[in-house]
């Protein structure tokens with residue numbers, strides 16, 4: 001059994017870490033609450049390209065920092081603030097002890113995503129980490145899920161993809177032949193998109209449900 005899992009806002013709480021960093025950063029530039037909200041919205045949960053966000057910050061604030069320094073700050077400074085729900089660790093341990101192979105499949109830079117996994121202490125709980133920059137293919141391209149399945153010597157038809165992004169994780173995982181579990185974070189599933197096989201608000205709940213549903217189907 002194969003369990004592929006997204007990293008940002010699935011295994012780790014990237015949103016809280018970024019929001020905390022953004023607040024501190026904006027204050028250091030003399031910004032207000034409105035500026036915090038602006039930066040958090042402009043980041044689009046990490047989906048805004050870093051260079052373009054750096055340029056927008058430079059346009060808005062008198063930072064004295066260059067685009068490259070700002071992009072570097074955006075790349076690494078929030079990583080130290082990442083947290084992981086202990087329930088997520090328990091769910092991963094439970095899945096593994098039931099015989100699941102676990103792979104992280106994440107879009108992003110190799111340096112940043114590797115550091116996040118270290119900071120969160122995730123290494124002991126997963127069998128493989130597949131990062132888009134290193135593989136030169138990113139979600140939702142089915143190719144990245146195929147790479148992860150191959151690395152874990154598993155058949156995608158016997159596997160699941162769990163993540164919070166409807167397109168990158170769920171549509172992508174389905175296109176790769178995986179069943180899908182959506183981490184909703186309290187949001188509504190977007191209308192018009194094919195629904196995931198199961199969903200719940202948190203990664204821990206989704207992973208536990210995947211393991212349970214598989215045990216029942218055997």
Ligand SMILES: [Mg+2]
Nearest residue numbers: 006008009164
């Ligand atoms: Mg995500």
